Amino acid sequence: MKAKLEDNNPFRYGCVVEDSFYCPRPLLERQLAGFVRSGQNVVIHGERRMGKTSLINAVVRGLRGWRMLYVDLLHVQTVGDVCRRIVSSVRNLERKATIFEKALKLLPRLRPVMKIDPASGEVGFALDARAAEDPYAVEEVLDMLSKVAGNGRTVVVFDEFQDICNLADAQTMLALMRGRIQFQGDIPYVFTGSVRSRMVELFDNPDSAFYKSALTLCVGEIEQDSFAKFLLARFASGRRRVSDETVRAIMDTVANVPGDVQQLCEAIWGVTAGSVGPEDIETALQVVFMREGDKFESFCERLSPVQFKLLMGIARIGGREIQSRAFLDEAGIGNAASARKAAIRLCELRYVYLFHGEYRFSSMFFRAWLLRRDY
Numbered sequence: 001m002k003a004k005l006e007d008n009n010p011f012r013y014g015c016v017v018e019d020s021f022y023c024p025r026p027l028l029e030r031q032l033a034g035f036v037r038s039g040q041n042v043v044i045h046g047e048r049r050m051g052k053t054s055l056i057n058a059v060v061r062g063l064r065g066w067r068m069l070y071v072d073l074l075h076v077q078t079v080g081d082v083c084r085r086i087v088s089s090v091r092n093l094e095r096k097a098t099i100f101e102k103a104l105k106l107l108p109r110l111r112p113v114m115k116i117d118p119a120s121g122e123v124g125f126a127l128d129a130r131a132a133e134d135p136y137a138v139e140e141v142l143d144m145l146s147k148v149a150g151n152g153r154t155v156v157v158f159d160e161f162q163d164i165c166n167l168a169d170a171q172t173m174l175a176l177m178r179g180r181i182q183f184q185g186d187i188p189y190v191f192t193g194s195v196r197s198r199m200v201e202l203f204d205n206p207d208s209a210f211y212k213s214a215l216t217l218c219v220g221e222i223e224q225d226s227f228a229k230f231l232l233a234r235f236a237s238g239r240r241r242v243s244d245e246t247v248r249a250i251m252d253t254v255a256n257v258p259g260d261v262q263q264l265c266e267a268i269w270g271v272t273a274g275s276v277g278p279e280d281i282e283t284a285l286q287v288v289f290m291r292e293g294d295k296f297e298s299f300c301e302r303l304s305p306v307q308f309k310l311l312m313g314i315a316r317i318g319g320r321e322i323q324s325r326a327f328l329d330e331a332g333i334g335n336a337a338s339a340r341k342a343a344i345r346l347c348e349l350r351y352v353y354l355f356h357g358e359y360r361f362s363s364m365f366f367r368a369w370l371l372r373r374d375y
Contacts, residue, residue, distance in 0.1 A: 049259025
């Protein structure tokens with residue numbers, strides 16, 4: 001039996017949100033749409049869970065005749081990883097086996113083999129493992145991408161682009177990629193990343209191959225008034241009564257990070273019926289902790305004593321002056337050098353990030369969980 005509308009949870013997180021689940025961002029949407037129409041390459045800055053991919057998806061869906069070729073580069077470690085991710089994205093874009101087969105023929109260096117699962121009919125492929133580890137293979141892959149994307153209005157999105165820096169041949173790869181992309185003027189490329197400092201280094205450092213190769217668009221928190229109206233409407237769609245003050249408290253609990261707000265609202269929906277009050281926020285947080293507590297425990301187990309002290313200090317005191325005497329004494333850290341070294345490690349693990357001189361938690365739920373533990 002189909003559930004009634006009011007029984008369906010109107011909040012989604014951890015995925016690309018569309019249609020009524022997406023909170024419109026008119027100014028950013030107009031800017032990005034203008035860049036795409038003009039064929040301008042764009043670099044989008046923004047921390048995790050700020051809604052960068054959902055924004056891009058909404059813009060492309062709103063442009064008649066356009067489509068998106070999305071390449072996720074999160075945690076790529078080798079040249080082969082990059083090549084396979086790009087080819088896989090082309091396969092996802094061109095679902096017809098005949099079209100994909102023609103695309104693979106543009107990769108002679110990689111000696112690709114197309115495979116079709118007899119049970120599901122899914123189209124797959126295999127690349128020559130040794131050839132795929134040659135940095136110059138990416139030129140061939142990008143040429144193939146250009147042939148496919150150039151046949152129509154296609155936006156190419158490289159998500160978590162900063163992880164290219166993980167490669168042993170990162171500088172060579174970046175130079176080769178820039179060399180190809182700069183001649184593909186009919187294809188708008190969008191580069192996104194959740195590690196702002198590394199994205200800035202890639203696109204704003206004169207020594208980088210991608211220096212000034214794209215216009216910058218910053219995606220941060222959604223403007224509070226419009227986000228609050230959106231959340232109120234989502235609760236109302238399921239006949240839930242909630243005050244403006246409660247919605248503001250929900251947003252404040254997770255620092256107005258769009259993905260975290262949606263996650264908290266999803267949990268609140270599951271523990272309420274009829275009306276929602278401030279007291280339901282803590283109950284919903286406990287639901288989130290039950291779901292993610294094991295993960296947070298494993299996060300802590302990876303840390304040295306000094307790193308954990310710094311993390312707790314940032315959670316309790318804030319992350320603006322971690323080398324000050326007052327912070328070090330409160331956190332129980334002996335000296336500024338130790339704090340600085342620990343901060344580097346916490347950023348590498350992506351537990352925190354540096355924003356305008358302040359260390360902030362990548363997950364506000366992790367911070368809230370830490371503050372409620374008996375440490």
